[in-house]
Amino acid sequence: MQKIRPVTLATLLIGGIFALPIPVAAAPKDSAAIRADALKDTVVWDFTEGLTTEVGPRPAGTPQEARARDWAVARLKALGFSNVRAEPYTMPVWVRGRDEATIVSPFPQKLVLAALGNSGSTPDKGIDGEVVYFPTLADLEAAPADSLKGKIAFVSHGMAATQDGSSYGYFGAARRQGPSIAARKGAIGILIRSIGTDHHRMPHTGVQMWADGVTPIPAAALSVPDAEQLARMIARGQPVKLHLVLTSKMLKDQPSGNVIGEIVGTDPAAGVVVAACHLDSWDQGTGAIDDATGCGIAAAAALHVAKAGAPRRTIRVLMAGAEEVGGDGARAYYKAHGTEKHALAMESDFGADRVWRVDFKLPQGHDALAGRIAAALAPLGVGKGAQEAGGGADIAPLVKAGVPVIDLQQDGTRYFDLHHTPDDTLDKVDMAQLQQNVAAWAVTLDQVANASETLGIN
Amino acid sequence: MQKIRPVTLATLLIGGIFALPIPVAAAPKDSAAIRADALKDTVVWDFTEGLTTEVGPRPAGTPQEARARDWAVARLKALGFSNVRAEPYTMPVWVRGRDEATIVSPFPQKLVLAALGNSGSTPDKGIDGEVVYFPTLADLEAAPADSLKGKIAFVSHGMAATQDGSSYGYFGAARRQGPSIAARKGAIGILIRSIGTDHHRMPHTGVQMWADGVTPIPAAALSVPDAEQLARMIARGQPVKLHLVLTSKMLKDQPSGNVIGEIVGTDPAAGVVVAACHLDSWDQGTGAIDDATGCGIAAAAALHVAKAGAPRRTIRVLMAGAEEVGGDGARAYYKAHGTEKHALAMESDFGADRVWRVDFKLPQGHDALAGRIAAALAPLGVGKGAQEAGGGADIAPLVKAGVPVIDLQQDGTRYFDLHHTPDDTLDKVDMAQLQQNVAAWAVTLDQVANASETLGIN
Numbered sequence: 001m002q003k004i005r006p007v008t009l010a011t012l013l014i015g016g017i018f019a020l021p022i023p024v025a026a027a028p029k030d031s032a033a034i035r036a037d038a039l040k041d042t043v044v045w046d047f048t049e050g051l052t053t054e055v056g057p058r059p060a061g062t063p064q065e066a067r068a069r070d071w072a073v074a075r076l077k078a079l080g081f082s083n084v085r086a087e088p089y090t091m092p093v094w095v096r097g098r099d100e101a102t103i104v105s106p107f108p109q110k111l112v113l114a115a116l117g118n119s120g121s122t123p124d125k126g127i128d129g130e131v132v133y134f135p136t137l138a139d140l141e142a143a144p145a146d147s148l149k150g151k152i153a154f155v156s157h158g159m160a161a162t163q164d165g166s167s168y169g170y171f172g173a174a175r176r177q178g179p180s181i182a183a184r185k186g187a188i189g190i191l192i193r194s195i196g197t198d199h200h201r202m203p204h205t206g207v208q209m210w211a212d213g214v215t216p217i218p219a220a221a222l223s224v225p226d227a228e229q230l231a232r233m234i235a236r237g238q239p240v241k242l243h244l245v246l247t248s249k250m251l252k253d254q255p256s257g258n259v260i261g262e263i264v265g266t267d268p269a270a271g272v273v274v275a276a277c278h279l280d281s282w283d284q285g286t287g288a289i290d291d292a293t294g295c296g297i298a299a300a301a302a303l304h305v306a307k308a309g310a311p312r313r314t315i316r317v318l319m320a321g322a323e324e325v326g327g328d329g330a331r332a333y334y335k336a337h338g339t340e341k342h343a344l345a346m347e348s349d350f351g352a353d354r355v356w357r358v359d360f361k362l363p364q365g366h367d368a369l370a371g372r373i374a375a376a377l378a379p380l381g382v383g384k385g386a387q388e389a390g391g392g393a394d395i396a397p398l399v400k401a402g403v404p405v406i407d408l409q410q411d412g413t414r415y416f417d418l419h420h421t422p423d424d425t426l427d428k429v430d431m432a433q434l435q436q437n438v439a440a441w442a443v444t445l446d447q448v449a450n451a452s453e454t455l456g457i458n
Numbered sequence: 459m460q461k462i463r464p465v466t467l468a469t470l471l472i473g474g475i476f477a478l479p480i481p482v483a484a485a486p487k488d489s490a491a492i493r494a495d496a497l498k499d500t501v502v503w504d505f506t507e508g509l510t511t512e513v514g515p516r517p518a519g520t521p522q523e524a525r526a527r528d529w530a531v532a533r534l535k536a537l538g539f540s541n542v543r544a545e546p547y548t549m550p551v552w553v554r555g556r557d558e559a560t561i562v563s564p565f566p567q568k569l570v571l572a573a574l575g576n577s578g579s580t581p582d583k584g585i586d587g588e589v590v591y592f593p594t595l596a597d598l599e600a601a602p603a604d605s606l607k608g609k610i611a612f613v614s615h616g617m618a619a620t621q622d623g624s625s626y627g628y629f630g631a632a633r634r635q636g637p638s639i640a641a642r643k644g645a646i647g648i649l650i651r652s653i654g655t656d657h658h659r660m661p662h663t664g665v666q667m668w669a670d671g672v673t674p675i676p677a678a679a680l681s682v683p684d685a686e687q688l689a690r691m692i693a694r695g696q697p698v699k700l701h702l703v704l705t706s707k708m709l710k711d712q713p714s715g716n717v718i719g720e721i722v723g724t725d726p727a728a729g730v731v732v733a734a735c736h737l738d739s740w741d742q743g744t745g746a747i748d749d750a751t752g753c754g755i756a757a758a759a760a761l762h763v764a765k766a767g768a769p770r771r772t773i774r775v776l777m778a779g780a781e782e783v784g785g786d787g788a789r790a791y792y793k794a795h796g797t798e799k800h801a802l803a804m805e806s807d808f809g810a811d812r813v814w815r816v817d818f819k820l821p822q823g824h825d826a827l828a829g830r831i832a833a834a835l836a837p838l839g840v841g842k843g844a845q846e847a848g849g850g851a852d853i854a855p856l857v858k859a860g861v862p863v864i865d866l867q868q869d870g871t872r873y874f875d876l877h878h879t880p881d882d883t884l885d886k887v888d889m890a891q892l893q894q895n896v897a898a899w900a901v902t903l904d905q906v907a908n909a910s911e912t913l914g915i916n
Binding site for chain 1: 514564566
């Protein structure tokens with residue numbers, strides 16, 4: 001896929017008029033042509049369709065994730081990437097068992113739920129307890145110590161949709177911190193309303209980490225309709241008793257890994273541009289929007305840059321393992337590659353809907369580069385944001401180490417309808433918006449990889 | 459709840475001017491007032507919310523359906539209905555077990571599905587077979603005899619939404635007839651694409667009856683995304699092998715029953731008007747739109763008629779049992795009450811979205827009555843249809859016997875997004891459209907119950 005970037009008509013004209021020596025890699029890039037071509041991209045759809053169909057769910061550290069690595073290595077090679085390889089590491093793995101909840105009284109019926117990552121396990125025969133309702137996480141926090149002894153906590157904390165996904169930070173705390181808080185107050189289990197914005201019987205799972213010194217308890221998310229059903233029952237005033245079966249297990253030292261493929265640049269000293277996504281997914285869906293599309297976008301965009309000729313900087317597509325459960329892949333990548341010169345990092349991990357804003361975190365004095373990128377993105381309906389870019393989990397160690405970062409912010413209005421549910425499947429992907437992502441990524445990567453400015457650390 | 463219909467100001471004026479004796483029950487009815495009042499109805503929501511929350515799923519012939527009868531009897535009494543009672547009968551009952559499907563090769567992953575009513579059962583350890591794909595039911599029918607020996611048939615036959623629900627008749631044949639056809643050709647199991655118009659991991663169950671002489675085989679519906687996933691796999695050309703676990707059992711002579719409540723009319727000789735719905739539901743959801751809302755609409759509408767004074771004819775609300783599995787309740791009702799004089803029958807069993815058309819099947823010479831009803835409905839956005847009313851399963855034996863019928867046709871555009879899925883829950887009900895249903899039913903029941911015309915049979 002690497003070829004020498006052809007000298008364009010515009011380059012010749014400028015070169016002719018000014019008679020300056022113009023290095024090939026620093027030639028003005030034709031963002032319009034890349035953009036137009038990328039808007040008709042088919043690689044991203046084929047990638048997403050292939051990974052979700054032929055591999056499907058691919059939880060971190062499982063044989064399915066291993067199949068995803070094999071699949072991705074083969075696909076990246078077939079697409080013409082260089083230096084394609086899997087980089088293995090090992091990790092502990094939480095494995096889901098049975099997820100069952102039944103209201104025993106006063107209104108016997110089953111509820112739909114899914115255990116949260118790292119949930120404690122009930123015995124096979126389950127546990128029984130009275131449900132104690134907390135409208136918000138703050139209400140749970142305010143409960144007296146030991147007040148939940150022998151009880152099952154239920155935190156509602158209902159989330160609304162936001163375009164930038166910012167509500168996830170606030171409401172997601174019920175999932176991230178709720179279980180540890182409930183365990184500390186003596187609860188034998190905790191149920192949360194799914195951190196989701198849909199109204200389907202689709203529980204949203206997700207990882208949570210036990211705070212230091214806390215003994216794990218069974219922890220699960222009810223689908224939004226089930227959480228509302230439970231709240232209605234409780235509002236009637238009688239004690240609500242629940243039978244809960246959440247079996248799961250922990251495995252040590254399971255194989256996981258990252259997959260890497262490169263578009264090799266012409267100037268090794270200029271540093272690597274990382275285009276990241278994650279290859280693992282949650283177990284309930286086929287990980288279409290989380291994050292097959294992200295990997296498809298990063299790979300397809302890199303190819304559109306390469307099609308216009310080898311860029312100055314190497315573009316390294318990083319398909320990280322184990323993002324969903326804590327970022328083992330990102331840490332493994334940094335351990336292996338942290339001392340290399342990284343010019344900039346980007347990550348696609350917020351679904352497949354359109355990019356609407358670009359945020360930057362560049363070294364001082366790079367306003368011109370930001371301006372060129374913003375100009376290349378403007379025709380796609382992408383505005384320049386005023387907030388600092390922060391990246392995501394797959395590039396977090398790089399960003400922490402000071403590597404510049406650009407965020408192409410996607411519309412997250414419907415992202416949390418699907419996120420971490422069985423419903424994260426191919427049919428939810430909008431082809432036109434997916435192609436707009438590729439175009440936004442392609443012109444951005446093109447500008448960054450070919451920028452004449454000095455960028456990055458090491 | 460029965461009171462003498464008050465003589466209205468309009469009645470007095472007309473009576474005063476023309477000095478005619480006006481029988482109370484034949485007084486001109488104020489459809490506008492009933493309509494306005496019914497559009498603010500709260501009974502229908504409370505009924506739907508109560509039944510779906512306090513009972514939840516209520517499959518025919520199960521203890522949950524028995525709880526629904528107890529609940530409905532108590533609620534109808536509390537609402538002021540007369541002659542409230544359950545009328546028991548017994549029936550065979552099919553009980554769902556485990557529903558599991560796993561692609562064994564070439565792309566191992568689980569599929570989401572639900573056994574169809576009366577499905578045969580696999581052994582506990584399941585069965586294995588290669589999948590044979592049929593795009594439509596006609597393709598399955600065209601397969602040679604014995605060509606499916608040892609195979610699992612898969613019929614796609616994807617359904618599109620229609621406002622009047624008419625696509626259900628055509629595409630629903632895959633569920634109703636597909637299993638018997640596949641069994642006759644030697645299949646060891648059959649999967650159909652859900653007869654549904656959504657794109658969620660929500661399998662649509664539903665009943666099917668085995669044709670004479672056919673030995674039952676395991677039969678299930680895949681969710682639409684899973685059916686599409688399976689079709690994509692098959693399109694890749696390698697044999698697709700499936701492991702299928704569908705355990706279920708049949709029980710004999712289980713208790714079921716109908717629930718009846720009446721608004722007693724002033725003229726016993728004028729016949730009964732039946733306002734029907736069904737109390738049972740499928741097991742996956744809480745039966746909100748199928749058919750808690752229908753029962754709520756019938757009951758609430760009858761109360762709005764009663765509020766304006768006792769009608770000429772008795773309005774009998776029939777909450778039938780066992781509609782979903784073949785109409786045992788409707789047959790039991792007809793057996794017990796078929797010889798009574800029935801003036802007319804109506805049924806609400808198509809969700810909770812707005813009524814948009816009224817169809818009639820009245821004896822000749824009743825155009826005036828149809829005209830009065832159409833006039834009362836017009837302000838609600840309901841047009842007069844040109845096709846003959848046909849009723850539904852709960853009143854089918856009455857209609858077959860010649861009882862006149864009126865259909866208030868509901869908008870079914872999104873009905874098959876939810877029908878027979880776990881997603882049939884309260885949160886899907888639109889309050890304003892539900893109230894419009896009550897208003898349409900109330901003015902129609904008011905006109906029919908108070909019509910001076912002779913109506914009905916026996």
